[in-house]
Amino acid sequence: MPNTHSSNDDATGRQLSLLIGLVVVLAAGVAAADFWFAFTHPQPVPHVGLLALLIVGAAVANRVKVYVRVRSSHNGTTWGEIPTLVGLAFLPHAWVVLCCVAGIAIVKIMVRAAPQRAIFSLAKEVLIISAASLVLTLAGFPPTPHSPGTAGGAVALAYVAMSLVDEVVFMPVFAVASRTTILQAIRKDLGDRLIAHVVRLATVVYVIEILATGANLLLLGFVPLLIVCLHLWHSRQLRTKEERRSWRELAKTTDELNSVELTQVLHVAATQGARVFSSDEVEIDLTVSGVDRVVRARGSDVVHDGPRPSRDAYVTEITSDLETGDHSYRAGLLTLGFHGRVKLNEFEQYKLKTFSAALCTAIRNATAYAELQRLNEQNAYDAAHDPLTGLANRRELYDHADQQFQGRSGDGVAALLLIDLNHFKEVNDTLGHAAGDAVLREVARRLADAAEPGDLVARLGGDEFAVLLTNLPTPALAAHRAKTMLATLEQSVTVEGMQITVEAAGGIALAPGSGGVNELMRRADIAMYQAKRAGLPTTTYAHAQDTADVSRLVLGGELQRAVAEHEFVVDFQPIVDLGSGEVTAAEALARWHHPEHGYLTPMEFLQTVERSGRLPAFADAVLDQALEASDLWREAGFDLPVAVNVSPRSLLDPSFPETVLARLRRHAVPADRLIFELAETLTLSQLDVVGRALNELSEAGVRLALDDFGTGVTPLSVLSHIPVHQLKIDREFVGAVQTSSEAAAVIRSTVDLARSLHLSVIADGVESEPQRHALWSLGCVAGQGHLFARPMSAARLLATMQRGTAGRPGTLAASLHDGGAVVRMSRRRSGGSGRSALPHLPA
Template sequence: MHTRSSNDDATDRQLKLLIGLVVVLAVGVTTLGVLHAVATRAAIPNPLVLILIYAISVISFRIKIVIRVGSNQSGYTWVDVPVMVGLVLVPVPWVILCVGAGMATVRILNRADPLRAAFVVAKEVLVIGAAGATMLLLGAQPSVDHPQASITAIVVAYLVSWLVDDLVFYPVIAVASRQTIRKLYRNDLGEQVIFRAATLATVVYIIEVLVLGASLVMLAFVPILVGCLYLWRLRRLRTQQERDSWRQLADTTDELSSVDLNQVLHIGAAQGAKLFSAAEVEIDLTASGVDRVVRAGTDGVLYDGPGPRKFDSDLSITTELETRDRSYQAGALVLDFDGKVKLTEFEQYKLKTFASALCTAIRNAAAYAELQRISEQNAYDAAHDPLTGLANRRELYERAEEYFAGRTEDGVVALLLIDLNHFKEVNDTLGHAAGDAVLREVAHRLDDAAAPGDLVARLGGDEFAVLLVNLITPALATHRAEQMLSSLETTLEVEGMQITVEAAGGIALAPGSGGINELMRRADIAMYQAKRAGQPTATYAHAQDTADVERLMLGGELQRAVAEREFVVDFQPIVDLGSGEVISAEALARWQHPEYGYLTPMQFLETVERSGQLPAFADAVLDQALAASGVWREAGFDLPIAVNVSPRSLLDSRFPATVLTRLASHAVPPDRLVLELSETLTISQLDTVGRALDELREAGVRLALDDFGTGVSPLSVLSHIPVNQLKIDRGFITATETSSEAAAVIRSTVDLARSLHLAVIAVGVESEPQRHALWELGCVAGQGHLFARPMSSIRLLGALQRGSGGRPGALAAALHDEGSVVRMPRRRASGSGRTTG
């Protein structure tokens, strides 16, 4: 049993009131008929005539054309024939008795609902009473032997009975089906006229035969006529019903073409109830792995939630929701009726077609929902850090740019840049898994401590940023920053160990110009100020900014400089210290500024690295360096070219592909390119840049470690970065002649390089004594002003062609006589990819 809604209860009450009224009127009509018969002393008719009227009533009521409206069944019957014939032959009370008894007999045999049976019998009593009263008023006198009824009286009486029948029938059926009387009557009027006309013709024919006294054999044609009319009428109704059903099914299928699964299910359930005249319809999706049931009636959705289904009895019809090829099954469709209903062959086919269309719509909507979920997931992944779930650098920049586009709406905005102290020790001591656990916990605490609207992001490694918004006053930024950093003070447990996280934070208020790049630069400066001072936070102050006014001005001119090719490349040769021959060259970027003149990297590189122009700048330098290498190669000097690369470039996942694309465009073999890395800048980002370096190394690009010996942990760098060359910092070269410690560092570096099969290059060779000292310490290559200052590619080509002492390609005299030193060929270390120098 299923729970009835308040609408159902209201409908039942209205039906009972209407039917009760009809029954009361029928009792009154019957009483009046009996009183009239008594008053006129009407004779008792022949029992055979009464039995005949009763039998014909039973047969006429059994032969009917059934129409199901809503969950109710109704139809056209031929009971009007025995009624009108009976009114011509016997008094009204006897017609009521015979016809009523016949209808009651059929209802009992069909085990019909008592309320409906009472309504049908009472309605027919009213119809008979109205027709009989009309005939009496028109002078018709019922008689078996001498019936006196004109055709006019019969026709008028039948029309009156038709009117009374409609007045009683349509209000009740309208309440039961919850439709308007006008709509029901309009839809049925055409069929009614034809059927009523056929019935009236049959009645007139029968009565004329009886009145004229013709042979009763003529009545044998009546069943044939009734049967033909019945079959014609049934076929016509079924054709109309099928046409309407297909049109309704097509409209429903169009409505199902939605990509919203909720809409598909709600439309399918509600339209299914209307399409099959069911009380309620259920869609059960448990077969597809979804615990969801949608239930609807003709008035709309009644339930949408988890199962189980509500209907599963003899009063319901269940069909599987599957595609025509049965490749996909979504669940089950359940039709529930108030009474037991058997679908016709056409309705079964229609149900199967509807179920297939609904299943296809569910599959399409589910597929679209999955695609939308994947799209949303991809969008989420593109904006969030995979380890911590926080926003990433890209999302932070986009949110900040939104502020700079309409800054007056959100009050004061500031950026808090956070860097964890000594985080590398966690990775080195406990491993990367423990380090990841620490980063996740830090991210969780920062996110919890953030105020509504603030954006917490992980920039990479152990660096976090918080975009502080809706600040009432600038001073509130410091208070909010201290609160967030204090959330990290509580110890956390990692692999059974208690760890205290220390961090330094730099605070910067949004600048009037420069956008997010300038805001990030200022927060970075403040963070390092906090680290140097040993304080948890520091706020950016312009007086403490080491960047001068000229560099700040340059920051706004970078885009123009890249677009107008103001960045050029000079080259400094790298020389074999023993022979004086050029063995490679290093590319050094310069900026030909229209106002400040020739600028070196020391004057603009930091600004470039902190701007959004770094990828374009690095690509321009690489392009010019490889182009020069091609010119030298065509002239007979196949020299490897070394290019400095910023660690920030290696954080860009597109950088390796850019390098390989440039190599291919200039037809330069990858092993002729050397990328120089600054050891002091990469020590804290080894894990982050390692993937990019491995990709370049596998492609054949060679790597060099610049400024070797100045970092805090050179051996750690060598264990993480697969380099081919070491470049000794110029500070050690300058002190070679006067400091035994510097000489010892150089000798140990050379020994280390030999053991690792690496080449060693001395940077900043300024004099012949330095050259001799380096040679004696085992260093075989160097660069510096002793050999040549940085120059353009064309000037370097000219110097190579002129040579030194008549030797093209040499820039200095040899330290030994020709043939006195035998150079061993470079050998490749097994499995390492490194070569000896």
């Protein structure tokens, strides 16, 4: 902020010097005229005692003031009119001027007043006395015996002349010194000044009448007492009014401090503080609280706001700690600067303490609000950005794309570039995740640098990036821009002293006419995998090559009808103890009973459901049917857990956990009787997103099974991110368990891992007895597949369990061990940990 206080002070000083100089010149001329008149019209020299009395009277009258402090100066009203007019009534006017000036000079010397102020006071006194002298002379004073009352009239006129000259001479100087207008200076305390003038005039007339008429001079003894009483009364009146005005200004300033902007609080406090305390400068220093910031104001101008600068010290500096009343918080230091000698009275000290406490509270509130605002902005930024690379995340990309499509006009084309790094897993496996993170950050930086203004670069998770290209003049430019961005990745990346080549494949999709960002993402994903398969750096989505697109769009248009008419049905496939053949649970498998296409499996319609916005209704229908089946079996004596496949998109819905728990309560099904199956093919970034919902469900008692185990990301990484209770071995390994030693090794290692983590293991896709025996020998204790039963309705599964095998209800296969080789343990529900009890282990 520019430093303007020096120029302002210089201008004020020059104006004061000009005004005072003008007054001194006028006074010198008037004094010369007075003494010339006295020289040309000689009069007898007054008695020395009278002159000394007049000097003492003038000194005392001008020393006893009703003070009002303006900045470093103390200005006030005096009783100097009384000795002046009394002297003019009975002594030669030139001697009155000389004695009054001498008395005032003595007072100024005693109080060590500044030379400029002393000279101004003497010059003003010369002008005032000369004006009164002129009026008395013109009025024919002293009066004659034939004209009674003339003395009072003449003295009144002389007093008015003195007062007018005093106002004319003093008010411009006062206005400049206090940086106000002349009109404001005249209006200030005008009523009180008029009352004081009336009282003084009455006193002057009273004294002069007694002296002029020779009345009882003993009455003069009451004059000093009267003056003292009037002085005390007037002083009390002005002090009370000044205190009230000061409190009003303080209350107004305190109200103005109620702001959430720290800068506004500091500037208001600094500028208004100078007015409230009539100081030459106000400084607020926040360095005490650890912030290198100083705010200074002179008058109504803020002259500095920033780090602490150097400055000249004031004659008087009064400081006050900015702290709360209980001393629990200290914001800084408040300093009032005065050019002259100033001492605050008790009232002013209390007012300063009150002001400091209010300012401290305002600073603390503004600082807290600023910190809260910063945290909100940081949280908003974190919610929209990837923590590793600083790029926008998936949610921000979707929001930005939605806004782009909603406000899209004809000024350009929008497209999405989806980028996936090739062989990135090898970097993590070989050099570690720290090196992989370094590569991802460098890729993010290069893509961001290559982006055009208006484009949005995002990291979707793992090694997958996306760039939303906007304002493209032509669709063909999208491919050119994509190649340019991917070309920035060709230069090798240095990680831990090694040169790493980054290869990537990109899929380009132009903004579709319908389907929004979800359809755009799907098309870009198809194009990216086409590029990977073809070994090309980029491929643009072509509708003719999207074989699933037409059928999915047709099905998507029928979803609303399917949900309304309950075309989605649920079949159940039992999960069996491999050793005993006993049914231990059942998996719910959704089917679409399409009126034209027959039964459709989730592979044929699930992606369409997820993209359509009908996923919540579909998930609710499947969950309701699964819980109804659980009720049916439990009433028949088969208390079986039911497993339901859950889409990661459902877990992104914050209300999903509460919806699930509400349905459990409505069906009166214990939470540990529900198992959610989640595909292990999810990426770690996706698991991070859905982890909150999974933890909430797990804490309520719902169990989680990891489906297709062994085909997705590293198992230990998955298990460290979500609260898993069961592992389901993928059917690919189960089908090869007899012929592939690698498959058998995977199954055995999975069983060992599950035992060490107290998890249960289920083999999916058991098709034959040899597979069952092989799995049993490897330690796998549960499985499901066509060997035991195909998916069937809840009622049919109940009938099958009631019928059983070999007269054993609840079993679907013969036991693998004879009665003497196994100890039967009663089945029980899982304990407080939420883990399900393992079925019977092989002997």
